[in-house]
Amino acid sequence: MNNDRFEVATVAELEQEGMKVLTADGQPIVVFASNGGFHAVEDRCPHMGFPLSKGTVKDGILTCHWHQARFDLCSGCSFDRFADDTPVFDTIVDKGIVYVYSQPRRAPDAAYFSQGLVRGMEQNSGFTIARSLVMLRRLEIDWSTIIRQVAQFASRNGNSFGTGSTILTIVTNLQPRLTEQTMLFAMFRAVREIAGQAMNAAPRRPVGPLTAGDHSMALLKRWYRHWVQSRHGDAAERVLLTALHRQVLETGIDKAIVDLIAGAATDRIYDSGGHLLDNVNKVMELLDHVGWEQAEATYPLLTDVMASGRGAEESSHWHHPIDIVTPLRDVEARLPELLAAGAGKTWQDDDSLLPTLLGDDPLAIIAVLEDALIAGATPLQLARVVCYAAGLRLARFGLSNEVGDWFGPQHAFITANAMHGILQRCTTPDIARGVFHNAIAVYMDRFLNIPPAALPGEAGGLDHLSTDANELLAAMLDALDRKDRTELLAELVSRYVELGHPFDALVDRLMYATVREDVNFHYFQVLEAAVSQVADQPHTPHAAHILAGIARNLSAICPTARASLQLITVAARLSKGERVHEG
Incomplete structure (x- = not known):
């Protein structure tokens, strides 16, 4: 693009008037006379697009009075974190005439906005993050590159695998099913969460791997579990890094690594209300996307929650009125022989376990799972059955x-899905015991289904709803605009599923519906868990029930103030040249 110069005014005119506005190659530019020189910037505040020509200049500082953002007139750099830098344009005086060049001093290329994204995360500047994401995508930078950059920032600047990294992984998992707008909005939520956590995080003091010794994986596993149980985070991290350095960096991800970490995560029963197991699964899923060479930087983020977690065995209601912990520990000890007894047999899920899993006898739940293993059920199969039972808790949650x-059933469903994901990588007894833990967590929420809510269409069918896919999708958003429509979204989703409409469009609509609300990360977790569970058979009754459950879960708190997406929406509009300040 040519960097042509455009006439602004005579020196005398500009010095007298103090400022001139013009359009050069389609972009608005304002030229100021200040401190004996002439300085040009884009006539749109990078914060919210207000004309900077309506601002004031004093001692070389330009102030936009809409939100009091202040800029160095010479460099365009912002003095305030909430506003990004503004582009500056070179000026020249020729024969008493002031000219301005049509192209900014620094072309805002991909490197510029990539640096802006990092700066936005470092400063927790929502608008800088939003603008950088919008412009990186306009410059056709692929999502995988952006995701990798954000993940690396999180591992360098966080002290735990927090909610932001969880949302980032969820968004990354669902990205192939999302439209550009939904992905942009969801990514902004993830990055903003990561930035906020990094801003408040104490600096990590990483430790290195053990530097010498031929440590077997069996020994490292024993040490790791010992230090985790002893709540000695530094020692646990050092052992973990030793195992990672030996296995991942030399041979790639290995089942022994999964067993070491996930096995330790199930030493305590339903650790941290299930969050630990989901974190373990999410770390592995994120590394699948960004590359396992990042394992040594990412896995240590689990150390704090791994070492400081509390198991359900420390809670009185897992001991009283029925002691459930002792039977769980007993079955854990027998798991190797139970798995051996079922080896070579074939087991088919026919929903016959569900009445017991959703019943009120925890000992019967343990027994029926034992019997299924002996009959040939694999831990992976049982994990999916338990996950469906957990999904039904949401679908039948009493209003x-x-x-x-809702938090209890949310956690049970999220954790059951995490267990299902981990078991797809490794099925050792130390991991498989988590299936029993999750089943009892589902049992603990039984009173929340009394009386059980009816499943969509159970009472009178769904034929009163439209059959058109687009009409159903549009109605889903409308259903969340009022507080008294908790069941309507679930009915619309079930109708959409039973008619066999495109699954990806439904996922996109539910993600958009979630990301536009001011909700915490649990709502992203249950949505992604539902998609994970039904993606291979998205039009079955089981799929309809699970998706109805997460729809009811979201509907129960909608509508919220919906302030979360204001910045990214404004950034997207400004990138198109819209005059946001005019409405």
């Missing part, structure tokens, strides 16, 4: 419960 009561 007489408090909104906060």
